[in-house]
Amino acid sequence: MPNQLRSQVILSIETNAGGVAKSTTAYNLAYELGVRGYSVALLDIDPNESLTLFCGLRESSHPGTMADVYDPSFAGNYPLMTAWASKIDKIQVCKGGKELHETIRLVSKDLRGPYVLADRLSDYPLPHNFVIIDCPATLEPLPLTALAACTHVLIPIQPEYKASQSAAAMIEWYYHNCKQLRLKPAPKIMGIVPTRWKSNWGAHQSIVEELPIVCQQLGIRFFNPIRESADILNASGRGLPLGIFRPGREARADFQPIVDALIQELAEMGDR
Ligand SMILES: Nc1ncnc2c1ncn2[C@@H]1O[C@H](COP(=O)(O)OP(=O)(O)O)[C@@H](O)[C@H]1O
Ligand SMILES: [Mg+2]
Numbered sequence: 001m002p003n004q005l006r007s008q009v010i011l012s013i014e015t016n017a018g019g020v021a022k023s024t025t026a027y028n029l030a031y032e033l034g035v036r037g038y039s040v041a042l043l044d045i046d047p048n049e050s051l052t053l054f055c056g057l058r059e060s061s062h063p064g065t066m067a068d069v070y071d072p073s074f075a076g077n078y079p080l081m082t083a084w085a086s087k088i089d090k091i092q093v094c095k096g097g098k099e100l101h102e103t104i105r106l107v108s109k110d111l112r113g114p115y116v117l118a119d120r121l122s123d124y125p126l127p128h129n130f131v132i133i134d135c136p137a138t139l140e141p142l143p144l145t146a147l148a149a150c151t152h153v154l155i156p157i158q159p160e161y162k163a164s165q166s167a168a169a170m171i172e173w174y175y176h177n178c179k180q181l182r183l184k185p186a187p188k189i190m191g192i193v194p195t196r197w198k199s200n201w202g203a204h205q206s207i208v209e210e211l212p213i214v215c216q217q218l219g220i221r222f223f224n225p226i227r228e229s230a231d232i233l234n235a236s237g238r239g240l241p242l243g244i245f246r247p248g249r250e251a252r253a254d255f256q257p258i259v260d261a262l263i264q265e266l267a268e269m270g271d272r
Contacts, residue, residue, distance in 0.1 A: 007269035009262055010121065010131040011190065012150035016170060018137035020158045021195035021226065023050045024236055025255075026134040027083075031241035032252075032259045034090035038129040038266070041080065043069075044096030045117075045146060046136040047104075052095045055083040056239025060095075067099035069120050070107060070145075076124035087244055092128070100142065107141050114141065114181055118149035129266060147177055150187045152265060154258065156195045159207040159225070164214045167192050171218055190261060191221030196228045221261070226254040 011029075013022045023046070030040040044051040045066050052058055064079020080092040107113045121131070133150060135143040147153070155170050157163050171189070178186035192215055198204045208225055215222040226232075235245035242252050 007266055008126070008129060008131065009152055009266050009269065010133070010150040010187075011152045011154055011262065012133040012135060012143070012146040012187070013154050013156065014135050014143050014146065014170070014174075015156055015166070016137070016173065017158065017166065020137075020156045022137075022156055023054055023134050024232060025154070025156055025193070025195065025226065025258075026132050027051060027054045027236075028232075028241050028243070028255050029258060029262070030091050030130070030132055031084070031088070031243050032255050033130055033262065034088050035243060036259065036263065038090065038263070039127070040091045040130045040132060041078070041126045041128040042083070042091065042093045043131060043133045044094065045100060045142045046096045046134060047098050047100040048136070049095065049097050050236075051093065051134045052097065053239060054236045055091075055093045057081055057083060057093060057095065058239065062095070065095045065097045065099045067097070067103045069094065070100075070103045070116055072106075072110075074120060074124075078124070078126065084240065084244060096134070104141060107145060114144045114148050117145040121149050130262065144177060144181070147174070147187065148181050148183060151269075152188050152190045152262075154190045155192045156226075157192055157211065159194050159197055159201075159204040161203070161207065163194070163207045164210055167211065167214055168218070171220065188265070189220050190258070190265070191215070191223045193223040193258060194225035197225035198228045199225075223257050223261075224254065227251050 013026050030042050033040050062081050083091045083093050133146040212222040229251040231246045231249045235242045
């Protein structure tokens with residue numbers, strides 16, 4: 001757990017599947033928190049660069065990536081870039097990218113492997129109110145470093161017939177690794193959120209009726225689904241959050257319960 005000079009929520013978005021809207025959720029949450037006046041650092045630890053693309057930074061010539069942060073020579077100079085700088089000054093991104101393949105090898109050999117990111121964030125704390133870590137689809141080893149570094153975990157789940165099993169498997173992964181890594185305190189599971197939800201699909205409806213029951217049994221918060229929306233898809237392709245691309249669209253409301261919950265967690269940390 002990083003030394004926290006002030007309260008800071010470090011949110012890791014973790015699932016064991018690709019295309020579940022982890023990155024989409026990460027950057028739209030970052031923007032919505034920014035709009036509410038909070039500063040956010042988005043850390044992309046995925047070798048595929050979708051977050052960089054979604055944040056409109058693909059053309060950026062800035063050379064640094066999260067691979068530099070994991071590197072043993074890192075001395076606190078986070079290669080952060082401001083996203084959507086002409087609109088907002090609250091959100092900074094540290095890119096992912098293919099350099100992270102080498103990081104995976106380094107982390108596997110490092111004596112403190114799973115704790116490397118926690119060590120960095122503790123030795124060189126970021127000043128932001130929120131740090132959001134966008135994980136790759138496989139669960140190890142980089143998502144393990146995110147688990148060890150974070151204060152909170154959000155689990156997006158795609159509605160499909162094995163959604164309940166996927167959710168249960170993720171929770172099992174979480175408990176197993178919190179125990180193995182002796183995370184004290186263990187990060188808190190913010191909740192499970194179904195993504196890419198098609199409300200007019202019978203199958204999606206029945207899945208989304210079933211999931212809250214599973215969550216209740218597990219004692220985990222269930223967030224209302226984030227709907228499948230052409231606006232969300234087109235926004236990501238343009239390198240913009242929905243809140244800039246189509247600010248008035250209803251789908252934007254789907255992110256708000258998670259934003260509210262994150263702000264509440266930050267406030268509660270400050271009270272402690
Ligand atoms: N709610 C949504 N509606 C429509 N398209 C979405 C939605 N969420 C994500 N997408 C699209 O699905 C694809 C995968 O999403 P992404 O966030 O990259 O998933 P992950 O990070 O889990 O691999 C992207 O092209 C993204 O734009
Ligand atoms: Mg992604």
